[in-house]
Amino acid sequence: MQTSFSPAQLADPHIAESEKIVRKCVHCGFCTATCPTYVTLGNELDSPRGRIYLIKDMLEAGRAADKETVTHIDRCLSCLACMTTCPSGVHYMHLVDHARAHIEQTYRRPLLDRLVRAALAAILPHPSRFRAALRLAKLGRPFAGLFRSVPALKPVAAMLDLAPASVPAGSRIALPAVHRPQTATRGRVALLTGCAQSVLDPGINEATVRLLTRLGVEVVVPEGEGCCGALVHHMGREADSLAAARNNVDAWTRVLQTGGLDAILITASGCGTTIKDYGFMLRLDEAYAAKAARVSALAKDVTEYLATLDLPAPAMHTGQAVAYHSACSMQHGQKIARQPRELLQRAGFRLVEPREGHLCCGSAGTYNILQPDISARLRERKVKNLAATGAELIATGNIGCMTQIGSRAGMPILHTVELLDWAYGGPKPAALG
Ligand code: SF4
Numbered sequence: 084m085q086t087s088f089s090p091a092q093l094a095d096p097h098i099a100e101s102e103k104i105v106r107k108c109v110h111c112g113f114c115t116a117t118c119p120t121y122v123t124l125g126n127e128l129d130s131p132r133g134r135i136y137l138i139k140d141m142l143e144a145g146r147a148a149d150k151e152t153v154t155h156i157d158r159c160l161s162c163l164a165c166m167t168t169c170p171s172g173v174h175y176m177h178l179v180d181h182a183r184a185h186i187e188q189t190y191r192r193p194l195l196d197r198l199v200r201a202a203l204a205a206i207l208p209h210p211s212r213f214r215a216a217l218r219l220a221k222l223g224r225p226f227a228g229l230f231r232s233v234p235a236l237k238p239v240a241a242m243l244d245l246a247p248a249s250v251p252a253g254s255r256i257a258l259p260a261v262h263r264p265q266t267a268t269r270g271r272v273a274l275l276t277g278c279a280q281s282v283l284d285p286g287i288n289e290a291t292v293r294l295l296t297r298l299g300v301e302v303v304v305p306e307g308e309g310c311c312g313a314l315v316h317h318m319g320r321e322a323d324s325l326a327a328a329r330n331n332v333d334a335w336t337r338v339l340q341t342g343g344l345d346a347i348l349i350t351a352s353g354c355g356t357t358i359k360d361y362g363f364m365l366r367l368d369e370a371y372a373a374k375a376a377r378v379s380a381l382a383k384d385v386t387e388y389l390a391t392l393d394l395p396a397p398a399m400h401t402g403q404a405v406a407y408h409s410a411c412s413m414q415h416g417q418k419i420a421r422q423p424r425e426l427l428q429r430a431g432f433r434l435v436e437p438r439e440g441h442l443c444c445g446s447a448g449t450y451n452i453l454q455p456d457i458s459a460r461l462r463e464r465k466v467k468n469l470a471a472t473g474a475e476l477i478a479t480g481n482i483g484c485m486t487q488i489g490s491r492a493g494m495p496i497l498h499t500v501e502l503l504d505w506a507y508g509g510p511k512p513a514a515l516g
């Protein structure tokens with residue numbers, strides 16, 4: 084795509100990066116076929132190609148974001164299916180991240196939108212606040228219908244709908260600790276315990292630590308680590324997301340310097356995609372660029388790391404039919420397809436693949452709260468495809484998808500690592516009764 088940025092504009096490294104990305108697009112439109120919002124809404128401006136044009140126009144003109152551009156960028160899930168499809172290697176993720184930061188800096192949203200976004204940014208990344216908010220949501224649930232009838236308050240209704248009926252008790256697994264291996268040591272990793280996941284389902288990290296320590300891996304939950312910053316990053320809150328990234332880079336660098344690390348493990352693929360991008364996000368920060376690149380190079384999804392270990396024979400084969408739901412951040416963001424499937428099969432599960440596996444379930448960070456209508460359409464489509472597999476349960480690697488799909492799936496949905504822990508001698512997951 085031709086561009087006409089001025090030399091002065093190109094002196095800004097953010098503009099220079101986006102210009103390089105835009106120029107790679109040859110407008111072929113292949114990406115439209117796999118874009119969930121284009122497939123759902125049928126509007127070119129809700130396709131990757133349409134959004135690239137809108138972003139290019141906005142940045143080239145050097146103007147503040149307008150309502151139309153914001154509408155179509157807000158509807159993007161950042162699912163990155165377009166990056167998997169694009170034959171020209173267009174790095175849409177960095178382009179839309181830049182556009183979101185530009186929108187946040189130059190566009191004044193309506194008051195209620197601003198309040199909802201500020202509340203999400205202030206609550207979700209902090210486990211104690213999030214836990215308190217979920218408990219409060221129980222009291223507000225009877226009013227969800229009322230909120231749904233006012234368009235500007237639909238996000239509040241969506242939050243109430245998504246809140247679980249009961250909030251699990253806090254788990255010690257989120258506390259800083261060194262979990263020693265139960266057999267001869269064959270590795271040492273840091274584990275991101277995360278923010279929302281540690282509140283919604285602490286059993287995922289408990290299963291991870293049990294499985295890894297049984298396999299001879301020392302697991303460090305470092306002092307000072309926190310939210311990866313993905314939630315605020317996707318809302319364009321650049322300063323907040325960079326602060327979260329720096330905080331984690333510091334926490335993991337301290338562990339690296341005192342005993343080394345084979346990997347930094349992440350059990351939520353949405354977080355993994357962002358942490359693998361820390362090196363890019365902090366590239367202009369001289370004090371952090373090298374450390375962040377090191378952290379990104381060490382970041383691995385838990386299934387990526389498990390696949391490098393020589394696993395023993397499983398303790399039991401259930402032979403259960405498992406539909407594997409590959410989160411967008413897993414398959415498109417991190418290009419991890421083979422490892423979780425192979426691990427589940429080797430552990431004795433019978434894998435079945437849903438149709439349209441490339442399409443997002445509509446979770447996408449805070450998307451299911453901020454864009455509840457499109458999100459609900461994508462969820463119904465996903466749930467239908469999963470049910471059609473005839474599976475007994477669903478496995479996935481991202482807490483956002485588990486929350487989104489779980490409420491409607493009609494069958495248990497578990498994290499891949501919970502099933503692996505069970506197969507290799509751990510307890511039966513509570514969700515399986
Ligand atoms: S990230 Fe997903 S929703 Fe956004 S343009 Fe790409 S395919 Fe479409």
Ligand code: SF4
Binds near residue numbers: 110114131132165173
């Ligand atoms: S597939 Fe790639 S090159 Fe083709 S229109 Fe989409 S982003 Fe541009």
